Amino acid sequence: MKPAMKIMLNNREETFEAVQMTISELLAAKNFTFKMLVVKVNAELVRRHEYDKKVVNEGDDVMVLHLITGG
Amino acid sequence: MSANLPEQISNYLSRFTVGIAGCGGLGSNCAVALARCGVGKLIIADFDIVTSRNLNRQYYFHDQIGRLKVHALRENILRINPGVTVKAFDMKLCVSDVVELFAGCDVIVEAFDKAEMKHMIIETVHLQLPGKYLVTGIGMAGWGNSDLIHCRNSGKLIVCGDEVSEVSDTLPVLAPRVGVVANMQANEVLSILLKDFKPEAGDVTNH
Numbered sequence: 001m002k003p004a005m006k007i008m009l010n011n012r013e014e015t016f017e018a019v020q021m022t023i024s025e026l027l028a029a030k031n032f033t034f035k036m037l038v039v040k041v042n043a044e045l046v047r048r049h050e051y052d053k054k055v056v057n058e059g060d061d062v063m064v065l066h067l068i069t070g071g
Numbered sequence: 072m073s074a075n076l077p078e079q080i081s082n083y084l085s086r087f088t089v090g091i092a093g094c095g096g097l098g099s100n101c102a103v104a105l106a107r108c109g110v111g112k113l114i115i116a117d118f119d120i121v122t123s124r125n126l127n128r129q130y131y132f133h134d135q136i137g138r139l140k141v142h143a144l145r146e147n148i149l150r151i152n153p154g155v156t157v158k159a160f161d162m163k164l165c166v167s168d169v170v171e172l173f174a175g176c177d178v179i180v181e182a183f184d185k186a187e188m189k190h191m192i193i194e195t196v197h198l199q200l201p202g203k204y205l206v207t208g209i210g211m212a213g214w215g216n217s218d219l220i221h222c223r224n225s226g227k228l229i230v231c232g233d234e235v236s237e238v239s240d241t242l243p244v245l246a247p248r249v250g251v252v253a254n255m256q257a258n259e260v261l262s263i264l265l266k267d268f269k270p271e272a273g274d275v276t277n278h
Binding site for chain 2: 038
């Protein structure tokens with residue numbers, strides 16, 4: 001069996017073929033190319049300069065919020 | 072005899088302070104909803120003036136064109152509920168303003184127009200006001216598609232909107248959809264403020 005992890009991404013269960021991945025890898029895998037993002041892992045804010053370091057593990061709850069203009 | 076339930080709720084909400092960052096379509100409508108329910112103090116901030124183009128969605132009147140939004144909104148709120156204390160700040164908020172103005176608030180409502188400003192306040196509240204509730208409005212341009220509008224949270228960050236409909240030349244922001252999101256934000260504020268609210272037992276024998 002291939003290594004895999006399940007996470008909650010934006011309230012949906014998703015499976016990835018890796019036991020862990022960085023935020024940058026996750027965004028690339030999901031093709032999230034937006035510029036104006038807010039990323040939270042288990043309710044903790046992850047800032048842009050941490051995207052290459054912060055690791056997502058099995059069972060993590062990840063929010064990727066795309067900020068758009070309007071209000 | 073105990074006060075009726077709406078009065079009890081209003082009395083209970085009078086102890087709370089809510090910050091409203093931006094007084095456009097989201098902020099003006101959200102502030103009015105909260106004032107109607109009886110939130111005791113609203114801290115409102117915006118740098119803009121009312122124009123005729125705002126009137127398709129924002130809680131202002133034709134005779135307020137040209138006035139500062141924060142002054143016009145304070146006036147409108149007080150006409151609805153003179154019991155609300157409104158602190159109005161005519162300014163474009165930066166990081167230190169957000170901290171200074173909203174540190175004493177029970178909940179902050181993000182009601183900016185620009186994505187960059189939404190980003191700024193989300194980061195600022197997480198980093199400098201940790202533990203503070205922030206209710207954001209993201210994605211409400213256009214019309215129809217009511218079923219796409221939703222609410223979700225991560226910790227004390229609450230997101231209301233469809234998260235996809237960005238304002239553009241072909242997709243304007245209009246009263247119904249921005250009103251739905253603004254009132255959804257107000258609704259989330261109430262669910263935070265009322266989480267420990269217990270209605271007084273009614274006296275059924277003595278009306």
